[in-house]
Amino acid sequence: MGTDFGDYDRDGLLDIVVCNFQWEHCRLLKNERGDVFKDQIHESKLDEPTFSTLTFGTDFFDYDNDGYLDLFLANGHVEPNIEIIDRAGPSYAQRDQLFHNDKDGTFTDVSADSPGLATAWVGRGSATADYDNDGDLDLFVSNNNQRGLLLRNDGGNRQHWLSLRTIGTHSNRDGIGARIRVVAGALHQVEEVRSGSSYLSQNALRVHFGLGTHAQVDRVEIRWPSGIKQVLENVAADQILTVQEPEKL
Numbered sequence: 001m002g003t004d005f006g007d008y009d010r011d012g013l014l015d016i017v018v019c020n021f022q023w024e025h026c027r028l029l030k031n032e033r034g035d036v037f038k039d040q041i042h043e044s045k046l047d048e049p050t051f052s053t054l055t056f057g058t059d060f061f062d063y064d065n066d067g068y069l070d071l072f073l074a075n076g077h078v079e080p081n082i083e084i085i086d087r088a089g090p091s092y093a094q095r096d097q098l099f100h101n102d103k104d105g106t107f108t109d110v111s112a113d114s115p116g117l118a119t120a121w122v123g124r125g126s127a128t129a130d131y132d133n134d135g136d137l138d139l140f141v142s143n144n145n146q147r148g149l150l151l152r153n154d155g156g157n158r159q160h161w162l163s164l165r166t167i168g169t170h171s172n173r174d175g176i177g178a179r180i181r182v183v184a185g186a187l188h189q190v191e192e193v194r195s196g197s198s199y200l201s202q203n204a205l206r207v208h209f210g211l212g213t214h215a216q217v218d219r220v221e222i223r224w225p226s227g228i229k230q231v232l233e234n235v236a237a238d239q240i241l242t243v244q245e246p247e248k249l
Contacts, residue, residue, distance in 0.1 A: 002058030002126075002199040006069045007031075007190050009105055012181075014190065019055035019073060022090050026050040026058075026073075045106045046071070046099065053094050054078065056199040057126025061137045065159035065210030067187045068101040074123030074141045074199075093120035096141065116151045127197070129204035135161045135238060137208055142201075160211035160237040162220075166193050167244040170226035174205050175245065177225040184214035184237075211237050 002019045009015065013031035020026060025047045029037040041047045050073065057074025064070070075094035082090050096117050099107040111117045122144040128137045136156025141149040162182065166175030178193045191207045211217065220232040224245050235241065 001054070002056050002073070004058045004060045004197050005192070005194070006060030008060060008069045008071075008101060010068060010188060012188060012190050014192070017058055017060065017071065019050065019058045022054040022077065023051065026055065040105065043105060045108070049097065049099075049109050052089065053097070054090070056124045057096075057141060057201065058198050059126050059128050059139070059203070061128045061139075062101075062208065062210035063098070063137060063153055063156050064100070065136060065156055065161045065212065066101075066103075067184075067189065067210045067212045068103050070101045071099040071107060072126060072128075072139060073097040073099075074121075074126040076122035076124065076144060091120065093122050095120045096123055096126075114151075116149070121146055121149065125199050125201040127201040127203045128208075130163060130206070130208060131204075133240065135163075160214055162209045162211060162217055162235065162237055163206045163240045164209070164220070164222075165206045165240065165242045166222065166224075167242060168224065168226075169245040169247055170228060171224045171245055175222075175224060176205070179223045180207055181219075181221040181223075182209045182217055183219040183221075184211050184217045187212060187214060206240065 005014045015031045016029040018027045028041045028044050030040045053075040054077050055073045055075050059072040060069040074096050077092045097111045100110045125142040127140050131138050136153040138153045139151040166178050168175040175193045176195045182189045215237050217235040222230040
């Protein structure tokens with residue numbers, strides 16, 4: 001159903017999360033060395049809370065700017081009469097879920113802490129963007145035959161952050177495919193500019209980095225699709241920074 005890429009364990013390699021039908025838990029595929037992936041769904045403690053839901057929207061994103069990717073899941077069944085067909089417990093409308101990354105390879109379900117997730121919907125696509133430009137990522141969820149949900153993040157910007165907008169010259173206009181590495185003290189992060197994610201969805205093209213307590217980024221490395229490598233040093237945190245690909249190869 002839904003899928004997303006992200007370096008959830010901050011080892012510099014992009015991992016994959018794949019979510020499935022009801023009574024099939026998600027899979028968290030840890031990138032071992034670039035071409036070998038190991039399923040860590042049990043070790044991550046995501047197996048049990050994702051087993052009884054049918055998940056479409058799937059998003060790695062750092063909602064609290066602590067530098068580690070958390071996980072949002074938009075849930076909803078495909079059969080409106082499922083409660084009549086299967087009396088074992090599944091429902092058509094299901095509550096969405098938010099999991100906090102505990103920085104040790106495990107996740108904690110914090111859905112109950114968010115009033116915006118208290119109601120069950122028939123979730124489908126989901127996407128992230130800082131739509132109000134306040135320094136934390138918000139969520140939009142599309143629902144089947146229901147209004148969409150715009151979930152504003154209030155409080156995620158208590159820690160530092162950096163948002164990068166890439167403008168390509170030799171590469172494509174939006175820099176899609178560029179790989180960005182951000183170093184702030186001991187915190188190393190790798191992200192990519194991507195044109196699609198989750199389930200039939202598109203996140204904002206700006207790439208967001210939570211920085212925790214770091215008020216400055218030591219180094220930003222951008223490897224553009226053209227092969228050009230660009231380096232920025234001593235970049236102030238808490239800003240939306242537009243970076244244009246250098247003209248010279």
